[in-house]
Amino acid sequence: MTDLIGRPPYGPRDDETLLSELNELTRHHRKYCAPFARIWPDWSGSSRIEDLPYLHVGLFKRGAFTTEFPGVRRGRTLRSSGSGGPVSRIALDEESSTLQSRSAAAILEDLLGSHRRPLFILDRAQGLRERSGLSARLAAAMSLRPLASEIHFLLPNTDSDDEVDWHRIEAALDADSGADVIVYGLTSILWDAWASRSIPEPLRSRLSETRVAFVHSGGWKRLEARRVDSNSLERELLATSGRGSRVLDFYGLVEQVGLVYPLCAEGFRHVPVWADVIVRSALTLDPLESEPGLLQLLNVLARGTPSHSVLTEDLGRLVPGSCPCGRSGKRFDLLGRVPKAEVRGCSNV
Amino acid sequence: MYEAVFTAGGRSTLVLLPFDLDRAIADWAAMRRGMVGTRPEAFSRAEWAYLISFLDPEGLERVFTDTFGGRQAGESRLAMQEVARPGGPVAVWLPNNVSLLGSLTLILLTLTGNPVRIKSGSRGDDLTCLFLDYASQNLSEGELKEILSQQVDAQVFSRTDTRNAEWAALARTRLVFGSDAAVEAIHALPHPMDSVGFSFGHRQSEAWLEPDACDDRTLESLLRVFDVYGQNACTSPGRVVLLEGTAHQAFEIRDRLLSLWETFFKRDPEMAVASASILDHQWAASLGWNSRLARRHGAAFAVGQADLPDPRGQRLLPLLSLSIPEAIASLPECIQTIGHAVSPERRRMLPAQVAIRGVKRFVPLAEMHRFGPIWDGQSFWRGTFDRMEIS
Numbered sequence: 001m002t003d004l005i006g007r008p009p010y011g012p013r014d015d016e017t018l019l020s021e022l023n024e025l026t027r028h029h030r031k032y033c034a035p036f037a038r039i040w041p042d043w044s045g046s047s048r049i050e051d052l053p054y055l056h057v058g059l060f061k062r063g064a065f066t067t068e069f070p071g072v073r074r075g076r077t078l079r080s081s082g083s084g085g086p087v088s089r090i091a092l093d094e095e096s097s098t099l100q101s102r103s104a105a106a107i108l109e110d111l112l113g114s115h116r117r118p119l120f121i122l123d124r125a126q127g128l129r130e131r132s133g134l135s136a137r138l139a140a141a142m143s144l145r146p147l148a149s150e151i152h153f154l155l156p157n158t159d160s161d162d163e164v165d166w167h168r169i170e171a172a173l174d175a176d177s178g179a180d181v182i183v184y185g186l187t188s189i190l191w192d193a194w195a196s197r198s199i200p201e202p203l204r205s206r207l208s209e210t211r212v213a214f215v216h217s218g219g220w221k222r223l224e225a226r227r228v229d230s231n232s233l234e235r236e237l238l239a240t241s242g243r244g245s246r247v248l249d250f251y252g253l254v255e256q257v258g259l260v261y262p263l264c265a266e267g268f269r270h271v272p273v274w275a276d277v278i279v280r281s282a283l284t285l286d287p288l289e290s291e292p293g294l295l296q297l298l299n300v301l302a303r304g305t306p307s308h309s310v311l312t313e314d315l316g317r318l319v320p321g322s323c324p325c326g327r328s329g330k331r332f333d334l335l336g337r338v339p340k341a342e343v344r345g346c347s348n349v
Numbered sequence: 350m351y352e353a354v355f356t357a358g359g360r361s362t363l364v365l366l367p368f369d370l371d372r373a374i375a376d377w378a379a380m381r382r383g384m385v386g387t388r389p390e391a392f393s394r395a396e397w398a399y400l401i402s403f404l405d406p407e408g409l410e411r412v413f414t415d416t417f418g419g420r421q422a423g424e425s426r427l428a429m430q431e432v433a434r435p436g437g438p439v440a441v442w443l444p445n446n447v448s449l450l451g452s453l454t455l456i457l458l459t460l461t462g463n464p465v466r467i468k469s470g471s472r473g474d475d476l477t478c479l480f481l482d483y484a485s486q487n488l489s490e491g492e493l494k495e496i497l498s499q500q501v502d503a504q505v506f507s508r509t510d511t512r513n514a515e516w517a518a519l520a521r522t523r524l525v526f527g528s529d530a531a532v533e534a535i536h537a538l539p540h541p542m543d544s545v546g547f548s549f550g551h552r553q554s555e556a557w558l559e560p561d562a563c564d565d566r567t568l569e570s571l572l573r574v575f576d577v578y579g580q581n582a583c584t585s586p587g588r589v590v591l592l593e594g595t596a597h598q599a600f601e602i603r604d605r606l607l608s609l610w611e612t613f614f615k616r617d618p619e620m621a622v623a624s625a626s627i628l629d630h631q632w633a634a635s636l637g638w639n640s641r642l643a644r645r646h647g648a649a650f651a652v653g654q655a656d657l658p659d660p661r662g663q664r665l666l667p668l669l670s671l672s673i674p675e676a677i678a679s680l681p682e683c684i685q686t687i688g689h690a691v692s693p694e695r696r697r698m699l700p701a702q703v704a705i706r707g708v709k710r711f712v713p714l715a716e717m718h719r720f721g722p723i724w725d726g727q728s729f730w731r732g733t734f735d736r737m738e739i740s
Contacts (some may be wrong), residue, residue, distance in 0.1 A: 035635035058628040059635065282623035283645040294624065313624055338620050 002274060002300045005099055009106045009272035010327035018276060019049050021300040022308065026053055029306040033067040036306040050278050050287045054296055054309040057255050060088040066305050074304070077133035080254040088254050089133070093304030100258025100301050105146035107272055110327075111248060111262050112147060112182070112213050118172050119148035122164070122185030122193050124155045136254040140217050141184045143252075143260060148182070155193070162192040170203045173210065179242065180211045186218035187249070191228055195236035204240065212241040215248045217260070221337070251314075251334050255307040256297050261334070266324050268331040275299040277332055279318050280311065292317045292335055313338045354429070357418025364417060364734075365434040366462045368492040373460060376493040378406040383487050391474050395577050396449050400480070403453055403720075412457060412722050416731045429739050435462035436545075436735040437521030442513075442535050443477065444527040445470030448578065451477030453720045454524065455501065459493065461733045464500045466516055471507040478503045514538050522733045525549065547729040552685035556586035556714055557676060557699075560594045562690040563602050568609050570714040571666075574688060575648070576614065577718060579625075579663045584686050584718045587661060592691065594670035599652045603641065603668050606650050610643040618647040622664060629662030636660050638667060655679055677702055685725060686710040688717035 002021055004014065023045050030037045030053075040053040059065060061080075073094040080088035121141045128138060145151065152172050154164050173181070185193065194214075199207065214237045223233070234247045250262040251269060261269035271277045278296040279288045295316040302308040315335040323331050351366045364370075381404045388397040402408075414420060417433065439458055443451045451467055455477060458465045469475040481503045488494040506512050508531060517523060517538035522545050525532045529550040536546045556571055571589065578585050591599055618626070623646035630649035633640040636658045640651035649665045655675060660667050671679065680703070687708055691699065700711045709726040712719070722730030 038637060039631050039634045056624070056628040056631050058625075059631055062632055063635065065635075282620040282627070283617055285627070285646075294620075311627065313621075315620075338624055340621050 001095075002099065004274035004300060005102055005106075007273050009103075009110050009274075010270050010329060011273060013273050013329045015049065015276075018273070018300065019046070019052075022046075022049065022052055022276075022298060025300055025303070025308050028069065028303065029067050029308065032069040033065060033306050035063065035065055036067070049276055049298065052298065052309055054298075054311045055306055057088070057253065057310045057312045060090060060255050060305075060307065060310075061086040064089065064091070065307075066091045067303065069303065072304055078136060078139050078254050078257060079133045080136045088136075090254055090257060090307060091305050092134075092257070096257075096301055096303045096305075099303075101143075101146065103258040103272070103274060103299070103301055104143035104260055107260050107262070108144060108147060108215075111264075112215075114147070115180075116147060116149040118176050118181045119144055119151045120169060120172070120181060120183045121151060121153050122155060122161075122183065122189045123153055124157050125153040126157050137186050137218065139254065139257065140186075140250075140252060140260075143258070144182060144184055144215060149176070155189075161189050162197070164193050164197065166200055166203050170206065173203075173206055179209060180213075182213045182215060184215045187216045187220060187233070188218065188222040190214065190216045190237070191223055191233055195233055199240055207241055210242045211244040212237075213246055213248060214241075215250065215262075217250045217252055219251075219337075253297065253310070253312065255310050255312075256299060256302075257307075258301050259297065259299050261332075264323060264325040264327060264331075268319055268323055268325070269334060270323065270325075270327045271330040271332070273329065274301065277316070277318070277330055279316055279332070282338070288318070290318055290320055294338065295332070295334075353413070354421040355413060355417030355419060356421055360418070360430045361421065361428060362417045362431040362433055362736075363429050364413070365432065366460075367435065368462065368496060370413070370460070372491060373493045373496075374406050374409045376488055376491050377404045377409060377456065377459075379489055380404065380484065380487050387487075389479055389483060391476060391479050396476070399449060399718075400452060403449075403456065409456075409460065412460060412730065416722060416728070431739060432737040433734040434737075436733050438464045438466065438519055439522040439524065439733050440516040440520035441465065441467040441524045442527060442531070443467065443469050444531065445472040446474075446581075447476070447526070448582065449476065450526060450720065451475075451503070452480040455481065455503070457722055457730055458733065459496055459501065461730065463522070463733050465502070466520070467501070467503040468512070468516065469503065469505045471505055475503075475505050478505065508534070520544060522729075523547065524729055545732050547724075547727050547732060549725050549727075550683075552583035552683050552709075552725065553587045553681045554584050554686035554688065554710075554717060555680070555684070556589045556688045556690075556717070557592055558589060558602075558690045558714075559592050559692060559695065560598045560602070562692065563591075563605075565605075565609060567690040567714065568602070568606055569613060570690070571688075572606060572609060572613060574714055574717045575666050579622075579648070580661060580665065581663060582718065586666065586688060586717065587681075588659075589666060589668040590676045591668065591670040592673055592676060592695070596652070596654075596670055599668050599670045600639070603639075603650045603652050606666070606668075607641055607643055610648065614644070614647050617645050622647065625662070626664040629660070629665035632662055633660035633665055633667065640665070673699075673702070677706060680706045680708070682707070684708050686712060686717050688712055688714040690714050 043053050046052045075092035078090040248262050250260045252260040276298040279293040281293050295312045295314045298309045317333045319331045351369050353364045355362050381401050384401050469477050485497050517540045524547050525535045526549040532548045532550045626646040626649050630640045630642050633651040638651035638653040638660050642649050651667045
C-alpha cells in the first residue's frame with residue numbers, strides 16, 4: 001500500500017519513499033493494464049520522479065483504462081462533468097477508495113479542522129442513487145463527508161441548479177446546537193444559488209451568526225464569462241455569514257480522486273507528501289522549474305486505474321521558496337486551462 | 350438580364366443572370382489584390398491564402414464551364430437546348446467550428462443570381478460573417494457589392510432557433526452541412542414541395558500512396574494537407590495507405606515524415622495542439638500502434654496493421670501498408686475523398702474499383718481539401734438553377 005498516507009499532509013517531504021512507491025505502483029499498472037504497458041513498453045524503473053511514466057488526462061475520455069489486478073473489488077465509476085463533450089470515466093476500487101478517502105480527509109482537515117459539523121451540499125441527492133456511476137461534482141462533495149456530522153442536499157430533484165431549499169438549512173441549524181457549518185458547491189452553482197440570491201428571513205439573520213466554511217471547486221470558466229471573480233464571490237458569500245466564515249477554493253480532477261489542492265491563506269496550492277506535481281513544457285515535455293506549463297499530477301493512491309500519474313490540460317507554475325502559511329514542500333499556482341485552439345474543419349462538431 | 354451561352358457535347362445552354370457575369374468575376378478577382386497583407390486575425394494564414402487562390406478569375410469562370418460547357422462568344426441562340434436561370438432563394442446550414450466552407454459556398458452562390466441565406470453555428474468563430482463583412486467593405490462599387498448587401502444574409506444561431514424553420518419554409522434550395530442528425534433535422538422541417546435539398550453529412554477521407562511515389566515532394570504535400578485541419582475536416586486524410594507496401598516501408602516513410610516535418614514546420618504549435626498531439630500519440634500507442642511525436646509535438650505519426658483499432662485523433666496521422674483489395678475492402682462506409690499519389694497506370698485503374706465503394710472524389714493529394722460546385726458527388730451549384738428544356 002503506502003507508508004506516506006499516515007503522515008501529516010504538509011509535513012517534511014520524503015521523496016525517496018515517494019519515488020519508491022511510485023515506481024512500485026507504475027510496475028503494478030504496467031503488469032495489470034495492457035494499454036498502459038503498450039504506451040510505456042521500455043520502462044523498467046525511474047531514478048527520478050520526473051522520469052516516471054504518465055498518461056495524458058484525455059485518454060480517460062477515450063477508453064477504459066483499468067488495472068485488473070488479482071482480487072480487485074470494483075465500486076462505482078466516476079464521471080467527469082463534461083459540458084456536452086466526452087466525459088472521463090474512472091473505475092473505482094475498494095482498496096484505492098479507502099486511501100483516497102483518507103487522503104481527502106487529511107487535506108481538508110488540515111485547512112478546516114477535524115471537528116464534525118453539518119455539511120450542506122448544493123446538489124441533489126438522487127445522483128448518489130444512480131447505479132451507473134457517480135458524477136465528479138458529487139464525488140467532490142462527498143470528499144467532505146469525514147468532516148460532516150450530518151449531510152443535507154439543498155437542490156431540488158429537478159434540473160434547476162439555483163433553487164435552494166432554504167427551509168432545510170433553517171431546520172438543520174435549529175436542530176444543531178453548534179454554530180459552525182460547511183457549504184459545498186461547484187463554483188458556478190455557489191454563485192448562482194447562494195451568493196447572487198437574496199436569502200430569506202429569518203434564515204438570513206441566523207446565518208449572520210453562523211460560522212460558515214464555503215468550499216467550492218470546478219473552476220471559474222463559467223463565471224469568468226459573466227465577469228464574476230473570486231473577490232466578488234468571496235465578498236457576497238461572507239456578507240451573509242457570521243464572523244470567522246471563510247471561502248475555500250479547491251482544485252481537483254476526477255482522474256486524481258482523493259487529491260484536492262485547496263488555496264492556502266497566501267494564495268498557493270500545496271502538495272501533500274503522498275503526491276507530487278511537475279510542470280512540463282507542452283512542446284518538449286521537459287520539467288520546468290518556475291515557468292508556466294502543463295501540470296502533471298502524481299499520487300500513490302490509485303491502484304485500480306492508472307491515474308496515479310496524469311498529464312493534465314491545466315496550466316500551472318511551481319512557486320519556489322517556503323510559503324508564509326507554514327506548510328512545507330512544493331506549492332504551485334493554478335493558471336487555468338490550456339487555451340483552446342480553435343478546432344476548425346468541416347467535422348461534425 | 351445578362352445572358353451567356355455555354356456548350357458541352359453539342360448541347361448549348363443559355364444562362365440568364367441578374368448581373369454581368371464577367372464584371373462580377375472581375376470584381377471578386379480585383380478584391381484579391383487588397384487581400385494580400387490584410388488578413389483579418391480570425392483567419393489563419395493558410396485559410397486566407399486559400400481564399401485568395403479561390404477567387405482566381407479562371408477558377409470562378411471554370412465553375413460555369415465545368416457545369417454548362419465551354420463559353421460561346423457572341424449571342425447566337427441557334428440550336429439552344431436549355432435555358433438556365435436562378436431557381437430562387439438558397440438557404441445554407443453550416444456546422445460549428447467550420448473553416449472556410451461558408452465563405453467558399455457564399456462566393457460560389459453569389460454567381461448564381463439567387464438570394465442566399467447562410468446560417469453559421471453558434472459555437473466557434475464565424476468566418477462566414479467575417480468574410481462577408483470584409484467583402485462588403487473591400488469590393489469595388491458595382492453589382493457584386495450590391496448583391497452582397499441586398500441578396501446575401503449571413504446569421505449565427507443555434508439548431509433550436511425558430512429561424513431554422515423560417516428559412517426552410519422559404520428556400521427553394523437547402524444546402525445542409527453537418528452531422529447526419531443535423532442534416533436530417535433540417536430536411537424534416539416543412540419546406541416547399543418543389544424545393545431541393547442537398548445533404549452533406551458525416552464523411553471521412555484517406556490518402557493512398559504507392560511507396561515508389563513517396564518522394565519528398567509527395568510527402569510534403571501529404572504533410573501540408575494534414576497540417577491544415579489535422580483530422581478535423583471531412584477531407585482530412587484519416588489514414589495513409591501504402592498500396593502494396595511492406596511494414597518496413599511504412600516505418601521508413603513514417604520516419605521520413607518526422608524528418609520532413611522538422612524541415613517544413615519550424616513554427617511552434619499552440620500549446621493546445623501540442624497537448625492534443627501527445628494525447629493522440631499515447632492513444633495510438635495504447636491501441637498497439639507504433640507512434641512517434643513530431644518535433645515540438647505539432648503532430649504524431651503512427652504505423653500499424655489493418656487489424657488494430659482505428660486510432661483516429663485530432664493530430665495523429667496513421668500509416669499502414671495494404672494490398673489494393675485490402676485497401677478497398679477496408680474503406681469506411683462514409684468515405685468521401687481519396688487523395689492519391691500513384692503511378693499513371695494505377696491512376697487509370699483505381700477509380701473504377703473504388704467508385705463501387707461510394708468514393709466521391711479521387712484526387713491528387715494536394716487537392717484533397719479543394720472545394721467546388723460538386724461536393725460529395727452532388728452538383729449542388731447546378732441544382733440552384735431552374736432549367737427549361739428546349740426542343
